[in-house]
Amino acid sequence: xxxxxxxxxxxxxxxxxxxxxxxxxxxxxxxxxxxxxxxxxxxxxxxxxxxxxxxxxxxxxxxxxxxxxxxxxxxxxxxxxxxxxxxxxxxxxxxxxxxxxxxxxxxxxxxxxxxxxxxxxxxxxxxxxxxxxxxxxxx
Amino acid sequence: xxxxxxxxxxxxxxxxxxxxxxxxxxxxxxxxxxxxxxxxxxxxxxxxxxxxxxxxxxxxxxxxxxxxxxxxxxxxxxxxxxxxxxxxxxxxxxxxxxxxxxxxxxxxxxxxxxxxxxxxxxxxxxxxxxxxxxxxxxx
DNA sequence: CTATAGTTTAGAATGATTATAAGCTATTTT
DNA sequence: AAAATAGCTTATAATCATTCTAAACTATAG
Ligand SMILES: [Mn+2]
Ligand SMILES: [Mn+2]
Ligand SMILES: [Zn+2]
Ligand SMILES: [Zn+2]
Numbered sequence: 196x197x198x199x200x201x202x203x204x205x206x207x208x209x210x211x212x213x214x215x216x217x218x219x220x221x222x223x224x225x226x227x228x229x230x231x232x233x234x235x236x237x238x239x240x241x242x243x244x245x246x247x248x249x250x251x252x253x254x255x256x257x258x259x260x261x262x263x264x265x266x267x268x269x270x271x272x273x274x275x276x277x278x279x280x281x282x283x284x285x286x287x288x289x290x291x292x293x294x295x296x297x298x299x300x301x302x303x304x305x306x307x308x309x310x311x312x313x314x315x316x317x318x319x320x321x322x323x324x325x326x327x328x329x330x331x332x333x334x
Numbered sequence: 335x336x337x338x339x340x341x342x343x344x345x346x347x348x349x350x351x352x353x354x355x356x357x358x359x360x361x362x363x364x365x366x367x368x369x370x371x372x373x374x375x376x377x378x379x380x381x382x383x384x385x386x387x388x389x390x391x392x393x394x395x396x397x398x399x400x401x402x403x404x405x406x407x408x409x410x411x412x413x414x415x416x417x418x419x420x421x422x423x424x425x426x427x428x429x430x431x432x433x434x435x436x437x438x439x440x441x442x443x444x445x446x447x448x449x450x451x452x453x454x455x456x457x458x459x460x461x462x463x464x465x466x467x468x469x470x471x472x473x
Numbered sequence: 474c475t476a477t478a479g480t481t482t483a484g485a486a487t488g489a490t491t492a493t494a495a496g497c498t499a500t501t502t503t
Numbered sequence: 504a505a506a507a508t509a510g511c512t513t514a515t516a517a518t519c520a521t522t523c524t525a526a527a528c529t530a531t532a533g
Contacts, residue, residue: 211510211511212509212510212511214510214511214512216511216512217511249513250512250513251512251513251514252513252514253512253513253514253515254511254512254513257511257512276521
């Protein structure tokens, strides 16, 4: 459980003014025991349900992108109509449940190290991500 | 080099009527020596440049999705504003060049087999895809 | 040939995301 | 502490990839 004061400090250190909207977003994102995955719409709903008060969608987008840039969030690559974000910024992979449209962490330890035996000249590897699509086990 | 007649047959066998639009799309997609990656906009441009004639965007979307459903194309998961498709339907992975916004094949043989040591009960693995993001090697 | 189901098409609708620009607020300067 | 400034929030409009619609067209079965 992180206090508001700590979020204020974290924001200031990041060069972001500690507004009440940003502190609210921090509370929702970084106060839970476990990390989680979310879409912008999920997050707006969480914040508005918690505070019984509207927050501008633009503010949420702006803040999430600011946090992503600072490395406090990761964006997950899925071909879905909505972008997913992750409060788990460690190096890890994902299952994507096609039925539930839900991401599940696949820790690095649960996948053998991935050795890429090809390299593209003049290019540097930025990330290596595994996406395992899963679906109901029927038929 | 596949002839139109072969595409007609392939379409008929797939339960798709061999219209001239579909045959044109087949020619552009399945006549080249090498497989390739494309977006819908890329494809529309290729077709219109080749034939000096408009094709309806809706037809291209419909046909690509029909071909995808038949397994003649794969959709590649990238968080980009456009969806990418692949004429290489074999089991393989990708580099994504963040600067050029371009996909490059990473053959299965160029990656050690990926062993997923975690399983989600009641769920079946549909696919395992590796995406390696690359960028210019500067600084 | 005729009927029918399937297809193409232009254009409208959708929906996630981004842009705009006016008012508000945290912080700095005086 | 008040004023000035730069940064932030907001409602709303714009953007743009994709999907929908429904009317006209076409492949094909009978
Ligand atoms: Mn982003
Ligand atoms: Mn698709
Ligand atoms: Zn995760
Ligand atoms: Zn490929």
